[in-house]
Amino acid sequence: MTRQSTPPAVELRSVVKAYGSGERKVVALAGLDVVFASATFTAVMGPSGSGKSTLLHCAAGLDRATSGEVVIDGTPIGRMSERALTRLRRERVGFVFQAFNLIGALTAAQNVALPLRLAGRKPASGEVTAMLDEVGLGDRAGHRPSELSGGQQQRVAIARALVTRPAVLFADEPTGALDAASGREVLGLLRAAVDRHGQTIVMVTHDPFAAAHADRVLFLADGRVVDELIEPTGAQEIAVRTARLEESRAAVTR
Numbered sequence: 001m002t003r004q005s006t007p008p009a010v011e012l013r014s015v016v017k018a019y020g021s022g023e024r025k026v027v028a029l030a031g032l033d034v035v036f037a038s039a040t041f042t043a044v045m046g047p048s049g050s051g052k053s054t055l056l057h058c059a060a061g062l063d064r065a066t067s068g069e070v071v072i073d074g075t076p077i078g079r080m081s082e083r084a085l086t087r088l089r090r091e092r093v094g095f096v097f098q099a100f101n102l103i104g105a106l107t108a109a110q111n112v113a114l115p116l117r118l119a120g121r122k123p124a125s126g127e128v129t130a131m132l133d134e135v136g137l138g139d140r141a142g143h144r145p146s147e148l149s150g151g152q153q154q155r156v157a158i159a160r161a162l163v164t165r166p167a168v169l170f171a172d173e174p175t176g177a178l179d180a181a182s183g184r185e186v187l188g189l190l191r192a193a194v195d196r197h198g199q200t201i202v203m204v205t206h207d208p209f210a211a212a213h214a215d216r217v218l219f220l221a222d223g224r225v226v227d228e229l230i231e232p233t234g235a236q237e238i239a240v241r242t243a244r245l246e247e248s249r250a251a252v253t254r
């Protein structure tokens with residue numbers, strides 16, 4: 001299969017991330033080995049404090065691992081200079097956040113064009129419009145974020161994250177601030193980016209319904225992967241698995 005010749009979008013090898021030292025030391029990631037294969041959609045779940053955000057930050061090169069190695073798009077990032085890492089992130093990594101994080105003074109089109117401009121590229125004619133069309137907002141190019149609904153703002157944020165065709169898109173609770181219908185639209189767009197363009201997506205979520213859009217669900221606890229579902233059948237299977245993991249954790253700590 002050709003897929004095997006494509007390197008993983010991101011790989012974490014024995015990644016440890018500790019904060020603080022001595023008695024105040026917190027091990028947020030306790031030696032993670034995870035591969036995010038190209039053109040796959042992974043959901044990361046787990047209780048608060050299990051290490052989901054830290055995993056996202058380390059896998060995206062926003063934060064450095066204490067030990068172990070993170071490889072983004074075939075490049076080990078551990079020894080990279082800040083400058084080279086910033087460039088790699090800018091060109092090969094996309095982000096979508098719960099709070100959209102659009103720039104209020106810029107129009108939808110200007111927000112989407114921003115990553116290209118930061119990379120020193122002048123957007124080709126029609127490039128930004130095509131991206132906005134892809135998220136169903138071709139007719140809102142001139143609107144500012146305050147003139148758009150939450151769901152529309154998140155779709156602009158997705159267009160902005162995908163315009164550079166990054167090796168991986170990290171999404172942190174992308175539907176957390178949206179109503180159910182807007183959330184479904186956003187999840188549909190993410191799924192379509194994987195299916196149509198071979199986009200790789202890693203999404204942190206608490207929501208079994210959101211996680212059901214992924215090809216694989218990783219369950220974290222105490223900085224470790226404690227379970228995994230491949231090709232989940234739906235939100236119910238994920239919710240049941242989450243409840244079972246919580247029960248067994250509660251039994252251990254009792």
Ligand code: ADP
Binds near residue numbers: 020047050052055
């Ligand atoms: P989650 O996203 O699953 O809620 P986090 O990755 O935010 O988990 O946190 C994992 C652990 O690391 C928690 O115990 C948290 O308190 C700790 N932690 C996270 N960030 C920091 C930090 N900057 N300084 C100290 N401890 C931190």
